[in-house]
Amino acid sequence: MPFYITQECTACGDCVDMCPIEAIRVDDPIYVIEPECTDFMECLAFCEVDAIQPIPEMREEPVSTVARTANG
Numbered sequence: 001m002p003f004y005i006t007q008e009c010t011a012c013g014d015c016v017d018m019c020p021i022e023a024i025r026v027d028d029p030i031y032v033i034e035p036e037c038t039d040f041m042e043c044l045a046f047c048e049v050d051a052i053q054p055i056p057e058m059r060e061e062p063v064s065t066v067a068r069t070a071n072g
Contacts, residue, residue, distance in 0.1 A: 002055045003033050003043075009051040015043035 005015075009030035016024045016031065023037040033043075033052070043052050 002035070003037060003039075003052050004055050005031050005033055006051045006053055008049045010049055012048070014046040014048070015052060018042040018046045 005024075007030065011026075011030060016022075016026070019037075020040050020042065021036060021038060023034045024031050024043060025034060030051075
């Protein structure tokens with residue numbers, strides 16, 4: 001499961017230090033998780049502000065944006 005870093009990131013650097021494959025890099029203003037991330041997930045345990053989140057999986061079928069009425 002791929003991950004991304006949210007705007008809540010405080011750029012403390014703990015996740016960078018914990019990634020065993022160095023898949024997290026410094027960017028401006030927050031850090032970025034590279035596509036090479038292989039889901040070791042050590043970074044999750046060290047992020048004090050929960051700024052590392054899973055990327056929602058893409059659905060195979062498109063979701064309809066048409067709202068249904070109460071009658072059907």
